[in-house]
Amino acid sequence: MKKIFLLIAIFLLLTPGIVRTESGRALLENAAGFDNKTVTFRGEVIGVIPRGDFAWVNLLDNEGYAIGVWCSAENAENVLFIGDYKHEGDTVEVIGTFHMACAEHGGDLDIHADNFTIVERGHEVDRSVNLPLAALSIALAAVAIFIAFYLWRIRKEREKILPWPSY
């Protein structure tokens, strides 16, 4: 039994596409090396674009590199949260074929997903108003109005005493 586990462990370690999750940076900077190979990529969903029975799911990894994933519409429908200003998107792990320039999709760099797993649900992000900052900004705006008004009055007073010279 031990030997079987050992063999599985060695197999998994030697198959980077299956075990090791590739970073977006590694995939993008060494696209030729990964072309048409099976890779594992994990990232936050930042966009779901349905296309009939399929869908594009754009994933953003934690280093800020984004890659489009071509998956079934069924997989895409499981995504509940899409990352934007007010949401942290679902984290998805895909195992699929990486294409440096996909012939099926007009030369796009993409991953065709064979396996699509939601590993962590996204959530709403608290974007409540920072009250001290809001108060400060209103105070600054009031100062701006006061300065504008004060300088305008001084100028009017001066113009009464000394009209502008004409050149």
Add this chain to the structure above:
Amino acid sequence: MILPLTKDDLKVIGYSMSKIVYLVGVLLFLPIIVAVFYGEFDVIPFFLVGIAISFICGSLLYHFLKTKKEMELKHALVMAALIWLVAPLLASIPIWLANATTSYLDASFEGISGFTGTGLTLVTDIDHLSRSINFLRHFLQFLGDGIGIIVVSLSILGTTEMSSVLAFKGEAKDVGIRPSIVRTSRIIIGIAVTFLVIGTVLFTAAGVYAGLDPGTAVFDGLNHSMTGYATGGFSVRSQSLLYYHNVWIEVAAIVIMVIGALNFNLHYAVLGGKRKEILKNMEVRVLLLFLVVFGVFVSANLLQLNLYSSGEALFRKSVFHVISAQTTTGFQTVPASSLMFVWPVLSILMLSISMLIGGCANSTSGGIKLLRVGVLFKSLVKDIKRALLPKSAVVKGSFHHIDDVPLTDTVAKGAAVIALSYLILFSVGAMITVAHGYSLEDSMFETSSALSNVGLSTGITSPTMPATLKVTYMFLMWAGKLEIIAIFVLIGFIILALRKGIRK
């Protein structure tokens, strides 16, 4: 003899700047409307701070530097050079406060990249940026590069004196559509808004067809239309147009990029009924020639390496990037790293040349400009003819640009001076980039992208790049937008003040 500077010289410049500084404050109210619409109330204080600082600066400039002295050409050029620095620095305050960038330097880079219509970005996480801050980035491009901040101020303030005409020239917008400068500036805004609406409709329709929900399609469409027409290239997505994986969005982008790269005078002539002008105009012909030549060469180079094998792929990657580079827009459909690590050197160099040449004069494009390149080419042909013909022969040349324009030595010299200035700055910028450890071809690509206000990137431009390189690119974007001459006059102004002082 050059006269020493007086305090009045500084007053004229400062006073004329004050009105535009106020205007920046007023225009920052627009993203607040977007913030309210999308319920992003937490972002509003950032805009209020930007507005307040703009108003305070405007008030101080207006009060202490008010003068009735008439503006001269030197004042106009210095004012244009300074306002194109000050306005982005003020407009970038909300971007910095919203933590969209890691420092104020990066926010200023974003502001200058926005105002000059460059499109290189240092925003750390575009995909999680609030819609109002994102709108501000795109609006800056539409305002700064799509229309021109001085054009906006002339249109709103309705100033008709000579100074306005001079300031107009300082902004590198030597458009002579109508005799009245105010009327001309309003026509420029009219043309820009017309194409903004057309672009938004095209992008939205393509977006809905591509599978976006209507709300997202409209927001993305409006923003891409603003930056497409401005040939700016900012995108609401970190992947730029690759995010959508859709050919029709790319076609919409091509239409709006080409429209933005055409001369305002040409737009006015065509919209006014002179439709044949588009076929006769030298700049349009040169644009088509370069698009075909670069399109064929880059496609052949990519095909040779079997990178993109289908016709569709070649159109969406090769032709698209040639158009994006030539029009100096900067929309991308491949990741930046693909340009650096996958695309062949020859294609990168051809795109760099394409970016350096740029779009039409008096358009939203950057670069040396097609009109100047056309003039230089024609004058070269003229010189060859002159050398071949007998001494007594009179060699005349002309080109068609709205009217038939005689090709004089003065016209050729003007074009040559600007082209040479661009090439010098390009060489210096590329050398500085190489000195930071980047390869020559990537350095040339990124430098021409910054100098010609394009925004295509091989990935050099990132929040982690050295501060010295950020400052270098900020200078290149600024100098490129103002077609360099205004910057030289500003430098001359500073040297004069240091050497001879400022007199009363």
